[in-house]
Amino acid sequence: MTAVSDPSTTRAPADRCPGLLRPFLADDGALVRLRMPGGRVAPSVLSEVVAIAERFGAPVVQMTSRGNLQVRALPSPLPPAFVEAIEATGLLPSATHERVRNVVAAPLARELDGMVAAFDAALVADPVLARLPGRFLFAFSDASGSVLSERWDIAYQQFSADSGVVYAGGLASEVALGDAVPAMIDAARRFVEIAPEGAWNVRDLPPTLLPDLLPSWDTPREAPKRPNRAIRRPLRPGVVGPDVVAGVPLGMLTRQHVAAFAEVAGPDAPAVVTAWRSVVVRDGAARVDVLRDAGLVIEAAGxxxxxxxxxxxxxxxxxxxxxxxxxxxxxxxxxxxxxxxxxxxxxxxxxxxxxxxxxxxxxxxxxxxxxxxxxxxxxxxxxxx
Structure with missing residues (x-):
């Protein structure tokens, strides 16, 4: 059965971030956004989404600056068959939480895969967090800090095999590995509880409310300054160890692109859609020719x-x-x-x-x-x- 959106989870009319169950109507038709926490997704799923897009809308799938996907030029209202086809891909685990599953994660950090999955499960399981704004962003980083240049609200950075730091509201707190997900969920719940109307992000909170964001954390300290917005993008196309960062021109995924991902990595091996309009193809360094021939970018220059x-x-x-x-x-x-x-x-x-x-x-x-x-x-x- 097709999922039905829950109007009670809508924060306010101004929060227009689209989802599958609440499309945005553009001049070329309806647009839906599909969340993939951390960008982790199998090439077979990407292939299914592109095939669905070709059947119902535009023949390409648009990648977003948060590592999500958009399907556009769709009929309005959306055909039930389209919604059911997307649901069958597994990209809609919750009708109530679909627009709040905004998570970026360091694309090359395989060690974060399990934590991202655990966080997504905890997020979806918490009914309070369905009230988060669609603009709210979570981030998971390794020690390199590769995604911490993004406009996140709550972030975790892993520094060792058993510990890391959670950041929120200009504060930082060291946490054990097993406490990171509960700490981030707790901070997100506190945001929902204390945020005034019209506060879509942590940066929108009045300074007087920031201490209330993290009431249960021990000895919070001032967080490091975020990288200057003029820095280079953290990840560019090219071979990185065993992996390949494949740039997607203009962020428009085609049938040829996703077929190349499946050929190089295997249809069910995880690939990573990044926040920089590229896809990390794991263990693909020996097959860059296949990716290049499909029209993907594998050189940092150009x-x-x-x-x-x-x-x-x-x-x-x-x-x-x-x-x-x-x-x-x-x-x-x-x-x-x-x-x-x-x-x-x-x-x-x-x-x-x-x-x-x-x-x-x-x-x-x-x-x-x-x-x-x-x-x-x-x-x-x-x-x-």
């Missing part, structure tokens, strides 16, 4: 390791700028002229700046391809200075 865009016109009603076409044309021009790509650039059609990453230089409604090329390469094109 425009597709640094260029992204919102969906733009004609899919989005907020702009008339064809952002995807601008980005594609700019990438082709940069490659043809063999220009260096030196800056992360995100092309957007309006001031909402959807999909912007922490390291991105944002171009709002650039008038020409040359503007994008100049920003990406920092080389004046067409007489620009």
């Amino acid at each position: 425009p597709w390791s640094r260029l992204s865009a919102c969906v733009g016109a004609p899919s989005c009603r907020r702009t008339t700028v064809p952002t995807l076409d601008l980005a594609r044309s700019a990438a082709e021009l940069v490659a043809a002229r063999r220009l260096p790509s030196t800056q992360d650039v995100h092309v957007v059609g309006c001031e909402r700046r959807c999909g912007t990453g922490v390291s991105d230089h944002v171009l709002v409604a650039p008038p020409t391809v040359d503007h994008v090329v100049t920003s990406l390469t920092q080389v004046p094109i067409g007489g620009e200075t």
Whole structure:
């Protein structure tokens, strides 16, 4: 039976983050967002989602800046057969909690897989946490801190085999490995209890409420400063040990891409969709040719390791700028002229700046391809200075 959304879990009308059971209506049709905590997902599931998208909507699946998936250009209202097909993939374990399962996790840290799964299970099992805003973000990192540059609300960083640190509200507390998930769940519950109307994230809380966020923690201390937003992206395409970070141009997954993941890693081996429009293919270092031939990016140099865009016109009603076409044309021009790509650039059609990453230089409604090329390469094109 198709799951039914629970209106009581809706925080407020302004919280518009979409899900499968609450789609967003764009100019190209309905859009649904599918959460995959930590980005951990089998290639076979990605293949199923792409096939469902081809059947009901756009022939590609959009990757988000939180490591989730979006299917767009769908009929409105959604056909029951579409919802049932997505449910069959296992990506909707809870009708009440689907929009709050926002979790990023260090893509190369296999040791975090079990903790991410345990956290997701605890999150879904807690009825109070269905009231979290759809914008709330959890993060799990290894000692490298690779995902701590993202705009998380509550985070865990593992430093040894049996301990780590939980961060929230500018505070940090050392916890044993087995206490990390309960501590994060407790902090999330406290947020739900104390957050005033309109506070969608921990950073929205008044300073006077922050001490109440972590009342049960022992000796909380000031958390380290977050990395500067101008830092490089933590993970770029290329071979990393036994694994391959495969960049997906413009974050648009195709049938060819997911078939390559399945061929290289096996259909049921875990892959990781990252927050940077790439997929970590575990133990794929010896098969990079298969990924390259499928149109994936496996080199850190080049425009597709640094260029992204919102969906733009004609899919989005907020702009008339064809952002995807601008980005594609700019990438082709940069490659043809063999220009260096030196800056992360995100092309957007309006001031909402959807999909912007922490390291991105944002171009709002650039008038020409040359503007994008100049920003990406920092080389004046067409007489620009």
